[in-house]
Amino acid sequence: MAYSDKVIEHYENPLNVGTLDKNDEQVGTGLVGAPACGDVMRLQIKVGEGGVIEDAKFKTFGCGSAIASSSLATEWLKGKTIDEAETIKNSMIAEELHLPPVKIHCSVLAEDAIKSAIADFRAKQQAKRELTGAAPSGAAKSAASASAE
Amino acid sequence: MTDPFDILGVEPRFDLDLRALEQRHRDLSRALHPDRYAGAPAAERRLALGRAIETNDALRVLRDPIRRADALLQRAGIARGEEGEQKASPALLMEMMESREELSEAAKRGDPARIARLGGAMRAREQATLAAIQAAFAAAGNDPEQLKGVLAMLSELRYIRRFLDEVSAIEEELADQT
Numbered sequence: 292m293a294y295s296d297k298v299i300e301h302y303e304n305p306l307n308v309g310t311l312d313k314n315d316e317q318v319g320t321g322l323v324g325a326p327a328c329g330d331v332m333r334l335q336i337k338v339g340e341g342g343v344i345e346d347a348k349f350k351t352f353g354c355g356s357a358i359a360s361s362s363l364a365t366e367w368l369k370g371k372t373i374d375e376a377e378t379i380k381n382s383m384i385a386e387e388l389h390l391p392p393v394k395i396h397c398s399v400l401a402e403d404a405i406k407s408a409i410a411d412f413r414a415k416q417q418a419k420r421e422l423t424g425a426a427p428s429g430a431a432k433s434a435a436s437a438s439a440e
Numbered sequence: 441m442t443d444p445f446d447i448l449g450v451e452p453r454f455d456l457d458l459r460a461l462e463q464r465h466r467d468l469s470r471a472l473h474p475d476r477y478a479g480a481p482a483a484e485r486r487l488a489l490g491r492a493i494e495t496n497d498a499l500r501v502l503r504d505p506i507r508r509a510d511a512l513l514q515r516a517g518i519a520r521g522e523e524g525e526q527k528a529s530p531a532l533l534m535e536m537m538e539s540r541e542e543l544s545e546a547a548k549r550g551d552p553a554r555i556a557r558l559g560g561a562m563r564a565r566e567q568a569t570l571a572a573i574q575a576a577f578a579a580a581g582n583d584p585e586q587l588k589g590v591l592a593m594l595s596e597l598r599y600i601r602r603f604l605d606e607v608s609a610i611e612e613e614l615a616d617q618t
Contacts, residue, residue, distance in 0.1 A: 322537060324528045326595035329602025331536050352540040352606070 294355055295389035301359035306366055309348040311335040316419060319412025321404040325396060330357050334364065334404035338412055342372045349404070356394040360384050360401035373409050444498035444511050452515055454577040456502060465499045468492075505570055506601070509594050512577065516587050528595055536599045543603070547610045555614075559607040566600045569593060 294302070313320045313335065321334045330353030337346040347365035351358045363384055368376050381402040385395050445452040448464050472492040477485045501507045513519075528536075539558065546554040573593045580586035 322530065322533045324533045324536065324599065326528060326598060329536075329599040331533060331540060331599070333537055350537070350541070352537070352544070352602075 297388050298355055298359040298390070301362040301388070302355040305358055305362040307346075307348050307362065307369075308350060310350065311337050311346065311348050316415050317412075319408040319410070319415065321406070321408030321411060323400055323403045323407055325353070325357070325400050327396065328353070330354065330397075330400065332357060332361050332400050332404050334361055334401070334408050336368055336373070336376070336408050336412060338373060342374065344368045344371050344373065344376060353400075354394075354397065356388070356390055356397040357400060359388050360390075360397045361404065363387060364401040364405055368405065373412065376405060377409055379405055443515060444501040444508075445515070447494050447498040448502065450502075452512060454505075454509060454512060454574050456508065458503065461499070461502055465495060468495050505573070506594060506597055509573060509577070509590060513587060513590065516582065516584055518584060518587055518591070528599065529592075532596060532599065536603065539603060540606070543606060543610070547614075550614060550617075552611070552614055555607060555610055559604065559611075562600055562603050562607070566597065566604065569597050569600060573597070 310333075311318045311320075315337070317338050319336045319338065322331070323334075324331045330351070332349065332351040332353065334349045335347065336344045339345040347368040349361040349365050351361045364379065367379060379402065381395070381398040384390075384398040384401055388398070390398055443452075448461065448468065450456065450461060450464055469492060472488045472495065474485070474489060474492075477488045480488070501511055539562065543555065543558050546558060573590060576586070576590050576593060580589065
């Protein structure tokens with residue numbers, strides 16, 4: 292099976308490989324795996340003002356298609372709001388990279404990683420709100436702090 | 441007939457006697473050998489050849505613990521498809537990610553001792569997981585609910601295998617360089 296030029300491009304020059312501080316409250320980390328082949332993928336987003344993704348990094352141990360899928364995903368994530376990021380579908384990644392049917396699961400993995408990074412970020416924000424909103428006037432306060440983010 | 445246990449006529453269980461299995465395969469292969477069918481009608485010859493191929497495939501499946509376990513689960517009606525695919529626990533994923541990062545660091549530095557240590561630790565883990573799978577099969581009997589518990593261990597074994605494949609690839613690469 293031949294890899295498409297786009298897969299090879301991302302595989303040879305992967306963009307945004309690296310790590311963000313997973314303890315930073317602005318950082319969401321998604322860690323996913325493909326049970327069928329044993330590949331693992333970590334994708335991180337750093338979310339700034341207005342829920343805009345300022346930075347995205349990944350580390351993938353897997354085949355060329357898995358690396359290319361996560362590389363492309365991080366490129367697409369930067370500059371998007373997390374709500375926009377959530378609309379990224381595996382089929383869009385597969386189409387962009389011309390993935391053959393046997394490699395579609397690599398793009399599924401990337402979509403899972405995006406979703407799981409967003410979920411992690413939201414869980415952190417939720418925990419933060421619960422902490423700051425513990426006072427009696429909590430509801431109003433937490434709503435205010437949420438809209439200020 | 442596609443069940444490898446049925447094809448080779450051995451009792452379906454995880455802890456197979458591999459030597460008996462190979463012996464059974466040899467006997468069947470001899471009986472199905474094309475020389476024996478040299479004078480037989482074409483249809484019969486084709487049938488024997490097809491069965492010989494089936495026999496070889498079945499042996500390959502049963503020799504490999506992961507594929508053997510898959511075959512056992514399939515007999516019990518538990519499919520490993522997308523739905524049945526177990527999501528690995530976050531702890532396992534975290535551990536595998538860290539091990540893979542450590543391994544890739546060791547490879548970058550060209551540190552064969554460290555690579556060997558990481559490989560050794562993971563091989564020990566492979567043995568422990570295989571033992572756990574064997575125990576789980578023995579305890580589960582034909583209970584489908586209990587058999588489903590094996591799926592998570594099998595998925596763990598795949599991550600371990602993937603790591604060990606990587607160790608072999610790195611070791612080969614290092615050997616080529618020297």
